[in-house]
Amino acid sequence: MTHPPRTHDSLFRKPAAIVASVVLLLLVGTFAMVYQFHAASAERLRQITSQADTLAASVTAAVSFDDRTAAREYVRALMLDPTLDAVAVYDESGHLMAGEQRPGSSPIDPVSGRAERRSMLVEVPARQGATVVGNVWVRASAVPWIMRLARVSGVVLLTIMAVVMLSLLGMAQRMLTRANADAHRRAEELTEANLRLIGEMEQRSRAEEALRQSQKMEAVGQLSGGIAHDFNNMLMIVKSALVLTEHRLGQSVSAVERFAEAARGRIAAGAQQDVSEPLQVLEEALALVAEGRARRQQIKRYLETANDGIDKAADLTRRLLAFARRQPLSAKSVRLDDLIGDIRSLLGHSVGPNVRLVYELGSHWHVFCDVNQMENAILNLVINARDAMPEGGQITISTADVHVDADERSGQAAVDQVRLRVADTGTGMSEEVRSRALDPFFTTKPVGKGTGLGLSTILGYVLQSNGRLSIDSEVDKGTIVDIVLPREMRDVSTEVA
């Protein structure tokens, strides 16, 4: 899963800010703690200094006049304060006048005391007016550890609470960000899935359309194939009847002719013998024969017309059969370039003077197909192209050898193909027309001009030859019809019936 980098940034940046805040807070807390500690110490120092000052002020006379009892009383009075550890009064020459200390504490020694300079030991001069008469030393008892802690506990507690709250905030934010990223990812997945679904639906609908189309084709093919077959048989019956009729007609005519010949001979002979009466009859008979000959000619013309009609009907059924793939093909290996070369003159006649035919023949490979059908197909395509260009234009017939590489995704192996293309510069087709162009009986031509079987017959034939047919068209731009046939790899000379 890849998250957008922005999410990474926000995930990274915000905790850093929170960590920075926590560190800052801890620093400030520590500073406040130290400050408070020092302030408390300074306050305590001030306090004992003032206590020492008081003692110094009151003890001056006792010091001056060496009254140790009085000095001791003053010291004892000060020592009533339980926070003091030791008190000492020295005269101006450094002799101890009075000194008291708590049990276990060492007495105050001015020499080591000055050197030691403990924070909680103060020395103040005892002054009477401007005259220094001695010194007073006061030492505060060490503040218990728990008391010092209690003093800074407020700050510590506040700092800890703030840190905890910040941490919680950071965690909450982190979780929220993660949840957001999750939701974002899920939304993207959903969108993707939705797009896939839509794509699949479209594909399915296309496949269904194609299936329906092919089923329709199949039905039409079977129907038309069945009809064509029977219809062809019936046509054959009619045709043979016609042939027999013509034959019989010929036979009877030749008998009459023979009789007429004989009659003419006899008439010539009889004229010498003067049998005018019967001859008269014969003359009349001959006239009848002549009249019969004329009629026969007339009947023959009718028969020819009927034959033509039957031939056309038979051709139609043949196409139907070809479309329905019921007609056996007589395929053989052939080069399309050669095939097209053979019918060039035919094609030239078909298109008329307004249309220019251009050949771009570049195929060398052989294909396996029914030559007649192929010729038919090309002719049909060219005629279609011509019909699409009532104002004239250009038809390009091209061939090419195409190698399609193996496609691993669709499992398609590499294949060699030959492509035949008939392109025109005509009116083209709309998408609707193009989609129906291969349907049997679909035609854009006026009634009686087209059967609607041309392209569908070609399609049937191409599919039968393992090929493909595609139409590319745009209104007013022209139409391109591609027929792609697989390359014939067998021996070129081999012909298959």
Add this chain to the structure above:
Amino acid sequence: MARCAVAILLTLPFAMLLALPPQPDISLEYAVKATYLYKLAPFVNWPPGTFTAADAPFDICVLGTDPFDDFLEKAVSGRKLGTHPFKVLRLDAVAPGDDCQIVFIHYPRAEQVRAAVQALDGRPVLTVTDAKDADSSGSIVQFVIRDGHVRFEIDNAAAARNHLAISSKLLELALEVKEANGS
């Protein structure tokens, strides 16, 4: 004599401080008293006009027979009350032009002492005497020996007469304080 011995013992630090060679007992007592004389100065509120100039000397005068030998000079040597250096003067008699702030009166006879004190009455002078000389010499400070210590009594009324205010701290230390109402 035994009292003196105790006094010697207890005042030994002072004697050593002054770096004195072994002296007779009487000398040690006066060595202590000599230091007390100048030490009294800060505990007295001297009236304005006491000193004519900022560096005018603070005069400590000895009236009568001098019992101090050179203790007094040694004790005050280099010492000042504020800006005023201590100065020792020896007088034979009280004269109107004297500018003494502290006068130690030491005569063999009590009448002489009382007379000298009376002569100084009303002037801004702290009169100091040895109590043994007279019970009612009328001086402001009287040295007494108590339990081997040199102590003093204070006549606050006399001080008031001399326009001097004695520090309550000093009064507190005194063995006895005579107030103005005669108590």
